[in-house]
Amino acid sequence: MESMRAVGYTLETAVADIIDNSITADATEVDLIFAAQPEPHVALVDNGSGMSAAVARNAMRLAGLNSRDHRAANDLGRFGLGLKTASISQCRDLVVVTKQDGVLSGYRWDLDYLMETKSWSLLELSEDECRALPGFSALDKHESGTLVLWRKLDQLEATVGDLEAGLNAHMVGVRKHLALVFHRFLAGEHGKKLAIAINFRPIEGADPLLQNHKATLPGPIEKIDVEGEMIELRPYTLPHLNKLSTADRERAQVEGSMRDSQGFYIYRQKRLVIWGTWFRIAPKQELGKLARVRVDVPNSLDHLWALDIKKAQAVPPPSIQRRLRQVATNIIAPSRRVHEYRGRRTNDGKQARLWNVYDDRNSFRYEINRDHPAVIALATQPVGGGESVDALLRLLERSFPVDDVYNRMGQDQTQLDSKTPDDELALLASSLWESLQGTLTAEVFVESMANSEPFDSNPKSRRILQETVKENV
Numbered sequence: 245m246e247s248m249r250a251v252g253y254t255l256e257t258a259v260a261d262i263i264d265n266s267i268t269a270d271a272t273e274v275d276l277i278f279a280a281q282p283e284p285h286v287a288l289v290d291n292g293s294g295m296s297a298a299v300a301r302n303a304m305r306l307a308g309l310n311s312r313d314h315r316a317a318n319d320l321g322r323f324g325l326g327l328k329t330a331s332i333s334q335c336r337d338l339v340v341v342t343k344q345d346g347v348l349s350g351y352r353w354d355l356d357y358l359m360e361t362k363s364w365s366l367l368e369l370s371e372d373e374c375r376a377l378p379g380f381s382a383l384d385k386h387e388s389g390t391l392v393l394w395r396k397l398d399q400l401e402a403t404v405g406d407l408e409a410g411l412n413a414h415m416v417g418v419r420k421h422l423a424l425v426f427h428r429f430l431a432g433e434h435g436k437k438l439a440i441a442i443n444f445r446p447i448e449g450a451d452p453l454l455q456n457h458k459a460t461l462p463g464p465i466e467k468i469d470v471e472g473e474m475i476e477l478r479p480y481t482l483p484h485l486n487k488l489s490t491a492d493r494e495r496a497q498v499e500g501s502m503r504d505s506q507g508f509y510i511y512r513q514k515r516l517v518i519w520g521t522w523f524r525i526a527p528k529q530e531l532g533k534l535a536r537v538r539v540d541v542p543n544s545l546d547h548l549w550a551l552d553i554k555k556a557q558a559v560p561p562p563s564i565q566r567r568l569r570q571v572a573t574n575i576i577a578p579s580r581r582v583h584e585y586r587g588r589r590t591n592d593g594k595q596a597r598l599w600n601v602y603d604d605r606n607s608f609r610y611e612i613n614r615d616h617p618a619v620i621a622l623a624t625q626p627v628g629g630g631e632s633v634d635a636l637l638r639l640l641e642r643s644f645p646v647d648d649v650y651n652r653m654g655q656d657q658t659q660l661d662s663k664t665p666d667d668e669l670a671l672l673a674s675s676l677w678e679s680l681q682g683t684l685t686a687e688v689f690v691e692s693m694a695n696s697e698p699f700d701s702n703p704k705s706r707r708i709l710q711e712t713v714k715e716n717v
């Protein structure tokens with residue numbers, strides 16, 4: 245038992261493992277209580293089916309169920325270990341009290357007592373003992389359900405000095421983790437909505453794929469048949485950072501930065517187990533930072549994924565790696581497109597960009613488009629035009645702070661003032677019209693400006709340009 249404490253759970257993954265059991269037991273409410281009084285404890289209470297005394301007793305056994313047995317399709321368990329290993333990874337005293345058909349049963353593993361007796365002494369609790377436990381009142385109000393109580397929180401005590409302050413700090417991390425890994429349950433995707441609250445504050449689900457954002461681009465669903473079971477893949481390209489609110493960004497930056505958060509999101513029975521990795525299939529790239537692939541896996545393929553006890557690690561089976569690679573490569577392309585500046589060296593299209601990108605194999609250069617109407621207007625100015633304008637433009641092109649931009653974008657910074665406001669557009673329009681009036685008709689002017697940067701991205705541009713022309717004939 246002591247050795248099993250070191251499997252490598254964190255408080256977050258341990259709590260999630262206990263909630264897996266609640267979901268499997270059809271719970272619709274899970275209450276987490278972190279408290280320092282009357283003694284430091286963590287209580288997890290659900291309103292699931294509960295257990296009979298015999299089942300509860302068996303549930304306290306290590307591997308009380310065979311990991312090779314077939315599991316119901318909605319069962320999040322696999323090893324028959326989670327309840328015990330997750331709990332004792334965090335505490336030395338585990339109590340499970342459960343209620344089913346009006347019958348209350350309580351069992352306790354106390355590691356200190358085990359050490360003392362040197363035997364597998366599972367303690368059975370009387371009804372009075374159960375009722376006196378912290379967290380019992382939360383169980384009592386449910387028709388059926390289960391209370392998992394952790395006391396002697398030595399792991400938490402070891403990592404934080406002041407346990408009370410430490411519990412509060414930990415709650416933040418746990419809240420974030422649960423909002424992420426159970427977001428599909430919190431959204432009610434499995435049929436009945438699940439509510440999880442920590443110290444009576446409900447948790448809101450946090451979808452890292454931003455599936456409800458209107459600028460997210462979902463790709464086609466692909467199904468892979470593995471041993472007669474279906475694995476479903478769906479790529480998503482997230483909106484450009486400029487289009488994300490702070491809350492959306494927080495949801496999307498599950499691994500700290502957008503770049504680190506790209507990759508596969510593996511859901512086992514809708515429960516997120518692994519995220520933000522392309523495994524060894526593809527490297528993470530700056531340009532792929534908006535690319536994510538949802539992978540839905542049934543629990544019947546656990547043996548192929550080398551799922552670990554904490555359900556925090558798994559490896560895609562070789563039989564699907566080729567498909568995963570294809571999907572990964574295809575999805576990075578749209579993410580790249582969101583970032584790429586579609587400048588043209590030769591201005592063959594209708595749109596006039598202010599910048600062109602000149603590509604030469606692995607090198608590039610940004611050039612200011614000499615055919616842009618604003619540049620033409622400047623170059624034809626009687627004073628200081630021509631040669632000196634061209635020299636200045638070339639200077640600007642060469643000193644463009646490319647490295648700085650790269651560094652900043654890599655840190656997910658967004659550009660300030662990337663849109664030109666209406667009044668500035670109006671000013672620009674009138675100064676351009678002033679210098680081009682002699683060479684262009686009003687219609688040609690309005691038409692070519694409306695298709696040029698920065699006018700082309702503002703729907704009001706045409707009106708602004710028309711007004712300018714009218715006012716200054």
Ligand SMILES: Nc1ncnc2c1ncn2[C@@H]1O[C@H](COP(=O)(O)OP(=O)(O)OP(=O)(O)O)[C@@H](O)[C@H]1O
Nearest residue numbers: 265266269294303321322323324325326327328390
């Ligand atoms: N909250 C709960 N409500 C009802 N039954 C529960 C609950 N928690 C545990 N059980 C029962 O106890 C058993 C053992 O749980 P445990 O988490 O140790 O293993 P598991 O869920 O079967 O597999 P895994 O190790 O993969 O989590 C479960 O299979 C279930 O029958």
Ligand SMILES: [Mg+2]
Nearest residue numbers: 265321326327
């Ligand atoms: Mg379990």
